[in-house]
Amino acid sequence: ELKVEQNPLFLSMQEGKNYTIYCNYSTTSDRLYWYRQDPGKSLESLFVLLSNGAVKQEGRLMASLDTKARLSTLHITAAVHDLSATYFCAVDRQNNDMRFGAGTRLTVKP
Amino acid sequence: KAGVTQTPRYLIKTRGQQVTLSCSPISGHRSVSWYQQTPGQGLQFLFEYFSETQRNKGNFPGRFSGRQFSNSRSEMNVSTLELGDSALYLCASSPRGSYRVGTGELFFGEGSRLTVL
Numbered sequence: 001e002l003k004v005e006q007n008p009l010f011l012s013m014q015e016g017k018n019y020t021i022y023c024n025y026s027t028t029s030d031r032l033y034w035y036r037q038d039p040g041k042s043l044e045s046l047f048v049l050l051s052n053g054a055v056k057q058e059g060r061l062m063a064s065l066d067t068k069a070r071l072s073t074l075h076i077t078a079a080v081h082d083l084s085a086t087y088f089c090a091v092d093r094q095n096n097d098m099r100f101g102a103g104t105r106l107t108v109k110p
Numbered sequence: 111k112a113g114v115t116q117t118p119r120y121l122i123k124t125r126g127q128q129v130t131l132s133c134s135p136i137s138g139h140r141s142v143s144w145y146q147q148t149p150g151q152g153l154q155f156l157f158e159y160f161s162e163t164q165r166n167k168g169n170f171p172g173r174f175s176g177r178q179f180s181n182s183r184s185e186m187n188v189s190t191l192e193l194g195d196s197a198l199y200l201c202a203s204s205p206r207g208s209y210r211v212g213t214g215e216l217f218f219g220e221g222s223r224l225t226v227l
Contacts (some may be wrong), residue, residue: 029166033212033214033215033216035218041220042200042218042219042220042221043200043218044218045215045216046216048213048214048215050213064208076225084177088153090153092214097143097155097166097168098155098214098216099155100145100153101152101153102152103152103153
């Protein structure tokens with residue numbers, strides 16, 4: 001059974017600092033997704049990683065995928081308060097049966 | 111382009127009742143999937159429909175069912191509600207027909223928040 005593990009689950013960081021969220025998964029997959037969820041809101045797609053070595057960047061966020069290690073990372077550079085949210089990684093099985101990690105609740109403090 | 115629309119947004123039911131939730135996908139998207147989100151279990155896959163056919167089902171009891179209409183709109187039904195069914199139910203649409211076609215990115219609606227008393 002596919003398992004998706006994120007760590008850390010909770011992350012409190014100061015503005016201006018850098019940090020990385022890790023996403024490990026248990027079975028072979030070359031597709032991984034990152035989503036953001038604000039409190040009480042739905043999920044917003046951030047990155048779609050479709051192959052080994054894929055790297056995507058948007059603003060202060062950068063995601064990468066290593067399919068051999070079954071690992072994706074979401075790197076935050078010079079965090080700002082607006083990045084406070086819960087971040088989920090998800091691994092694609094098929095027929096849109098995505099398995100999500102537990103989420104990382106990020107709080108950026110001034 | 112309008113996003114995924116879910117109705118109702120909030121509802122309160124009592125144990126034993128049933129509930130029907132509705133989802134209108136993004137125009138042109140033929141795949142609709144449903145997820146349950148709770149603080150304890152996180153996001154869990156319920157089922158996915160494509161062209162009115164259920165293609166995949168998660169590990170939920172038979173009280174959870176769904177269907178998809180010819181216009182791709184989808185409904186899910188939960189019968190004999192239990193307290194543990196209180197959750198945010200999220201619908202997501204995708205243009206993808208087959209695995210490996212397209213990015214597989216899901217577009218989520220705002221969700222229907224169900225409270226069971």
